[in-house]
Amino acid sequence: MPAVLDDQRRTPPAWRPAAAPGGVIPVDRASPVPLYFQVAQYLEEAIESGLMPPGSWLGNEGQMAAELRLSRPTVRRAVQYLVDRGLVVRQRGIGTKVVQTQVKRPIELSSLYDDLNRTGRRPATTVLANTVEPAAAQVAHVLNLPVGAPVIALDRLRYAGGEPIARLRNYLPGTVAGLTTQALEETGLYLLIRSVGIRLHAAVQTIGARTADADEAQLLHESVGAPLLTMQRITYDEHGNAVEWGRHVYRASRYCFEQNLVTH
Amino acid sequence: MPAVLDDQRRTPPAWRPAAAPGGVIPVDRASPVPLYFQVAQYLEEAIESGLMPPGSWLGNEGQMAAELRLSRPTVRRAVQYLVDRGLVVRQRGIGTKVVQTQVKRPIELSSLYDDLNRTGRRPATTVLANTVEPAAAQVAHVLNLPVGAPVIALDRLRYAGGEPIARLRNYLPGTVAGLTTQALEETGLYLLIRSVGIRLHAAVQTIGARTADADEAQLLHESVGAPLLTMQRITYDEHGNAVEWGRHVYRASRYCFEQNLVTH
DNA sequence: TAGTGGTCTAGACCACCGA
DNA sequence: CGGTGGTCTAGACCACTAA
Numbered sequence: 001m002p003a004v005l006d007d008q009r010r011t012p013p014a015w016r017p018a019a020a021p022g023g024v025i026p027v028d029r030a031s032p033v034p035l036y037f038q039v040a041q042y043l044e045e046a047i048e049s050g051l052m053p054p055g056s057w058l059g060n061e062g063q064m065a066a067e068l069r070l071s072r073p074t075v076r077r078a079v080q081y082l083v084d085r086g087l088v089v090r091q092r093g094i095g096t097k098v099v100q101t102q103v104k105r106p107i108e109l110s111s112l113y114d115d116l117n118r119t120g121r122r123p124a125t126t127v128l129a130n131t132v133e134p135a136a137a138q139v140a141h142v143l144n145l146p147v148g149a150p151v152i153a154l155d156r157l158r159y160a161g162g163e164p165i166a167r168l169r170n171y172l173p174g175t176v177a178g179l180t181t182q183a184l185e186e187t188g189l190y191l192l193i194r195s196v197g198i199r200l201h202a203a204v205q206t207i208g209a210r211t212a213d214a215d216e217a218q219l220l221h222e223s224v225g226a227p228l229l230t231m232q233r234i235t236y237d238e239h240g241n242a243v244e245w246g247r248h249v250y251r252a253s254r255y256c257f258e259q260n261l262v263t264h
Numbered sequence: 265m266p267a268v269l270d271d272q273r274r275t276p277p278a279w280r281p282a283a284a285p286g287g288v289i290p291v292d293r294a295s296p297v298p299l300y301f302q303v304a305q306y307l308e309e310a311i312e313s314g315l316m317p318p319g320s321w322l323g324n325e326g327q328m329a330a331e332l333r334l335s336r337p338t339v340r341r342a343v344q345y346l347v348d349r350g351l352v353v354r355q356r357g358i359g360t361k362v363v364q365t366q367v368k369r370p371i372e373l374s375s376l377y378d379d380l381n382r383t384g385r386r387p388a389t390t391v392l393a394n395t396v397e398p399a400a401a402q403v404a405h406v407l408n409l410p411v412g413a414p415v416i417a418l419d420r421l422r423y424a425g426g427e428p429i430a431r432l433r434n435y436l437p438g439t440v441a442g443l444t445t446q447a448l449e450e451t452g453l454y455l456l457i458r459s460v461g462i463r464l465h466a467a468v469q470t471i472g473a474r475t476a477d478a479d480e481a482q483l484l485h486e487s488v489g490a491p492l493l494t495m496q497r498i499t500y501d502e503h504g505n506a507v508e509w510g511r512h513v514y515r516a517s518r519y520c521f522e523q524n525l526v527t528h
Numbered sequence: 529t530a531g532t533g534g535t536c537t538a539g540a541c542c543a544c545c546g547a
Numbered sequence: 548c549g550g551t552g553g554t555c556t557a558g559a560c561c562a563c564t565a566a
Contacts, residue, residue: 061533062533071555079533086466089502091563092532092533092534092562093563093564094532094533095533100503100504201350201527202350202365202524204522205522205525206521207471207493207523208521211491225475228473240364240365256471258471259469261372324550324551337536340552354553355552356544357543357546359550
């Protein structure tokens with residue numbers, strides 16, 4: 001019986017690290033990067049670069065552990081990282097294989113600015129308002145602050161490729177520093193929030209639609225009655241404190257929300 | 265110095281399983297349910313029931329392990345489950361505590377039917393079309409089938425509380441069985457897909473908006489030009505095969521997408 | 529029956545935090 | 548400094564799959 005070289009339904013050929021002739025270990029024990037993460041990154045790179053194509057098998061965990069001179073739990077943790085990201089699928093009694101479809105990344109907490117940047121459109125921002133004011137009842141409730149506490153109110157117009165895309169209105173607790181108008185015109189709000197040491201942890205958002213009123217039509221270069229996407233989002237830090245409340249409208253003719261989901 | 269009873273900033277009082285006087289173990293080693301999952305579910309229930317309120321601390325992992333007569337890795341795995349769901353936050357050198365905000369669940373692959381059911385609205389479905397037809401070029405491309413292969417084409421009207429909410433159009437490979445009109449009017453599509461043994465693994469979806477044309481206006485009891493939410497979704501199984509392509513429109517006046525995100 | 533992933537143990541050392 | 552979570556090891560037994 002001849003050896004089958006490329007039958008992806010069968011168990012894997014011995015797993016071979018690509019940049020490592022003869023099975024040398026792509027693992028640096030002196031690095032501060034955890035071993036499982038080094039392996040996970042290596043495998044992720046191998047998969048996304050096409051070196052391990054969809055349908056190919058990872059070597060079994062015990063063998064990988066032996067070749068990498070790691071324990072099986074460590075290798076297993078690396079593989080789990082890939083499973084969580086939807087890159088591979090475990091099949092008990094068979095093995096672990098690279099999934100066919102590359103659903104790039106699960107949904108994440110990103111700003112419109114980052115989205116536009118990533119997709120190659122040139123983002124720009126005009127700050128319409130950047131004021132500190134006492135919190136009205138509704139804002140105070142959403143941000144869990146006392147009524148009258150200082151809140152930062154932002155009103156921005158976001159452009160992509162010279163075209164207006166969205167009007168972004170945000171409220172933040174007045175304790176957040178560093179939101180100069182200049183900084184806001186140069187980068188995204190989330191990056192600024194993170195850069196003052198706040199770690200975003202969770203969010204609840206609502207996406208809806210409505211038609212443009214006269215104000216919005218003028219700001220966004222649309223006609224009255226044009227369809228708009230609305231997104232309201234409250235973002236929380238790891239302590240459960242509300243960090244930001246955003247109420248945004250997007251031109252439906254120029255923008256939509258794209259989301260990649262992986263079920264866990 | 266008096267003992268502080270309820271200072272949530274300090275290290276935890278000894279962790280006590282609630283339904284277990286004196287530290288008895290809520291763990292059944294004879295159960296087929298994994299030990300880590302029994303613990304995880306117990307803790308999740310304790311948190312969501314308010315028994316472990318936001319801000320309270322989980323006992324340290326070593327102590328919990330000792331009290332439950334489990335190893336620390338097993339307890340750790342249970343805690344990790346809660347971390348992944350955003351219910352607790354680990355703080356190195358300090359401990360693990362319940363987060364303040366209850367962001368209920370991370371976004372998941374659910375059907376509109378399930379959404380309506382969960383939120384207590386009465387879902388109902390009218391099947392406008394349920395046919396098998398040869399795949400046109402676009403459908404064939406999306407589902408990765410040869411042109412002309414049989415595909416199931418669904419057209420449904422979804423009601424909530426007697427009001428039309430959305431028009432749902434789907435294409436599925438003709439190999440999917442069990443989609444009788446009666447079944448489709450009684451439950452959600454995803455449940456039917458799962459019930460024939462297909463496991464949904466990933467999806468990519470796009471949410472946009474537009475205004476209603478005459479057809480849509482009539483079907484959805486809206487006027488021409490009313491704002492509609494659109495959602496296109498391609499769902500894949502664990503092998504990366506496309507399972508379903510949906511192109512849906514929702515009345516923006518009656519529906520919006522709510523999503524809870526947890527950053528990992 | 530042999531090989532796979534799924535679970536679990538009983539240790540170990542480290543980095544970080546607060547006192 | 549002691550206590551916490553973060554990482555890692557070297558085993559073990561089990562359930563499931565395929566041949």
